[in-house]
Amino acid sequence: xxxxxxxxxxxxxxxxxxxxxxxxxxxxxxxxxxxxxxxxxxxxxxxxxxxxxxxxxxxxxxxxxxxxxxxxxxxxxxxxxxxxxxxxxxxxxxxxxxxxxxxxxxxxxxxxxxxxxxxxxxxxxxxxxxxxxxxxxxxxxxxxxx
Numbered sequence: 001x002x003x004x005x006x007x008x009x010x011x012x013x014x015x016x017x018x019x020x021x022x023x024x025x026x027x028x029x030x031x032x033x034x035x036x037x038x039x040x041x042x043x044x045x046x047x048x049x050x051x052x053x054x055x056x057x058x059x060x061x062x063x064x065x066x067x068x069x070x071x072x073x074x075x076x077x078x079x080x081x082x083x084x085x086x087x088x089x090x091x092x093x094x095x096x097x098x099x100x101x102x103x104x105x106x107x108x109x110x111x112x113x114x115x116x117x118x119x120x121x122x123x124x125x126x127x128x129x130x131x132x133x134x135x136x137x138x139x140x141x142x143x144x145x146x
Contacts, residue, residue, distance in 0.1 A: 003123040006106075006130045009141070015106070016142045019081045022135075023052040023073050023104065025095060026086030029061045037086035040110070040136040041065060044084075047139060052076050056087065074101040082106040084135050089115040100125045108135050 006015065028038040045051045045065050053064035054073055062069055070076050073083055073095075083104045087095065092115045099107055099122065106128040109115070119129045 001126055003126050003128040005119065005123060006128055009138075012130075012133075012138045013142055013145070016139055019049065019106075021050045021052065021078065021080045021082075023054050023070075023076060023080040023083045023102075024086065025054045025073060025083055025099075026056050027051075027053045027064055028086075029055065029058050029064050036110070038064075040086075040134065041084065043136045044139065047143070052080060054083075072098045072102075073104070074098050076102065080104045082108050082135075084108045084110065085113060086110055087113065089113055089118075092118040096121055099127070103127070106130065108133070110134060111137075 022044055024041045026037050027041050028035045032038055041051045042065060051065050051067055053067055053069045055061060055064065055069060081104065083099060085107060096118060104127060107122050108130045109132060111132060111134040114131045119131055122129050
């Protein structure tokens, strides 16, 4: 069964309460705490979500936000609800096989990140996709509306 391209606030509002375990692909460590790829997962961590860090760089880092670092999403020993992606659109395709192998329910491409071919491959694999939206912004909006 193909995945769904999720694009509206009504769908986000149905989805957000179920997002508990979030892998963050491209997360930045505390040494880069001023970057969105650290700010967003730090907010979600404070909001009670379990963050599973998957940095692309920083090979010397073994923990981010107090959590063990994984180098591939498929190496995470438990299924994640969503993979929040902080990678440039042109850098997404090398992660495709890893994401399909991990089988998250949803891949969320952060603000400014859109790659229709990448999204189509995830959708064909049965993985839901959000493109070009900020998970932190949507989570804050959803929390304030409750």
